Amino acid sequence: MPSFLIPPLKILLTGLAAVAVLLTARLAGLSLGPIHAAPASLAAVLVFLVGMGFAAFLWWLASRCFTLLRDPATTPEQMAALRDLPLALPEGTVRALLALIVGVIGLPLLLFSQSLALNDAIAGYVNGIIAGVFGYYFGARSTSPEAQTTRRLSDALEGQTRANEALRRSEAAAREAAAQAAQPPLAADAMARLERHLGVARLLVQRIGPALPAGLIPPQAEALLAQAEQALAAARTLPDLGAIQAATAGLTGPDGPLPALLRAAAPLLPAAMGGPLVGIALLLGLGWNLGSAAWRRFRARLLEAPHDPALFEPGAITPASAELRLAASPIFARLFTLRLAEPGFLAALLDACLRPDAAELLWARYPGFANPAEAAEGLSEFRSALLDERVAADLAPELVARVAQSLGQGGANARLPQPGTGQAQAALHALTLLLGEMRDSRTDPAPILRELAA
Structure with a gap:
């Protein structure tokens, strides 16, 4: 048996038990004279019992209602069904209880008005109260707009609004998909290529270019950048393959900022396999x-x-590796080659060269330098040679082969640039800064360099 039926059954069985007691007493011949002699008392007892029964029923109903509200498993659909009950629970609960109390107390008073010796005025008052309460309650529920109806209308309007918004979004997505489908694949590829070169050109012209020597980036680069911006903006609405290709050709041509920097830095790698431009691109x-x-x-x-x-x-730097790099440092090689056989000499020299005040230590401890400036120059040569060794070790052969393959230059070898001055060194610095920006934005330069080499 469902648990929610137990309290009503208890109330019903309690009433039946009371009636059974009275019937048993009557059948047993017990005298009920006092009760028959006082019908008003009987009516009062009956009214009291009926009121107690309804009070117990209402207490059970309220308990069930609040238990349902406290239950986390109660769904909004169940709450909506609860509002649709005849007593309008939980909406209008107080009004419904007042109507029930008036009905439960007033109707028995009217029925037993003669037994209770109520005069016509009191009976009329009770009748008026009952009529007024029932008229207000049922009349208000039937004639005024119900909260339930308002709520349903609001839900319907909200659902219609959501449906219209979803329809607008789907229509917009369909139009965008149709526009993209209408673009030929060649135009889409051309736009992607223009976007790649345009991003690099922005960095070089707007961010890195102002710090470079005049003329390193061609003066036409700004006009080519503006032309490419306009072509890309127009292509997003109505693709023009000719305009896109022309803008891309301007950025990748001789006056483009990236090709100009690659050409300027090429003299630093004259012996690279495949040519200097291939060497810079590989770097x-x-x-x-x-x-x-x-x-x-x-x-x-x-x-x-x-x-x-x-x-x-x-x-990472050992005396053995330092001895190998000593030959790449002309000043140190001239002064210290004959002293390498001395026990602990190379370890002491390496320790002095890696200290912050290395130039002063070299001038004070190791004779042979013409002046402090020569000591500082020799230190710079030796440190550069040590760094070259570590960078060469970082450029593993398998990494070089993989990158060269991605650039379409299989078999190319990696070489570090030679020391330089002027435009070539400034161009290499600009390309290094550009590469740092591309690493930060996770933009692979391989497609761009491959398209320039094509």
Whole structure:
């Protein structure tokens, strides 16, 4: 049996038990004279019992209602069904209880008015109260707009609004999909290529270019950039393949900012396999694929940055490796080659060269330098040679082969640029800064460089 039926059954069985007691007493011949002699008392008892029964029923109903409200498993649909009950629970609960109380007390009073010896005035008052309460309750429920109806209308309007908004979104998506489908694949590829080169041109012209020497980026680059911006904006609404290709050709041509920098930096790699431009492109591709620590060393090497001890892991530089790099330092090789056989000399020299005040230590401890400036120059050569060794170790052969393959230059070898001055060195610095920006934005330079080499 469902649990919610138990309380009503208890109330019903309690009433039946009371009636059974009275019937048993009557059948047993027990005298009910006092009760028959006082019909008013009987009516009062009956009214009291009926009121107690309704009070128990209402208490059970309220208990069930609040239990349902407290239950986390109650769904909004169940709450809506609860509002649709005849007593309008929980809406109008107080009004419904008042009507029930008046009905439960008033109707028995009217029925037993003669037994209770009520005069006609009192009976009329009771009748008026009952009529007024019932008329207000049922009349208000039937003639005034119900909250339920208002709520349903509001839900319907809200659902219609959501449906209209979803329809508008689907129509917009369909129009956009149709517009994209109408674009030929060739135009879509041309737009993607223009966007790639346009992003690089923005960085070079607007952010890096103002710090470069005059003339390193062609003066026409700004006009070509503006033309490409206009062509791309127009292509988003009505693609014009000719205009897109013309704008891309301007950025990738001789007056484009990136080709101009590649040409300017090419003299630093004259012996690269495939030509200087291939060597510079391979360097940029390798820099993009390096890890964070290797990238810091690579960037310091290309930018000729001051010595930073953090670029070398502990134990990465040993006396044996330092001896090998000593030959690449002309000043140190002239002064210290004959002293390499001395016990502990190379370890002491390496320790002095990696200290912050290395130039002063070299001038004070090691005779042979013409002046402090020569000591500082020799230190710079030796540190650069040590950094070259670490960067060369970072450029593993398999990495070089993979990057060269992605650029369509299989078999190309990686070479570090030679020291230079003027426009070539400034161009290399600009390309290094550009590569740093592309690493931050996770933009692979391989497609751009491959398209320039095509």
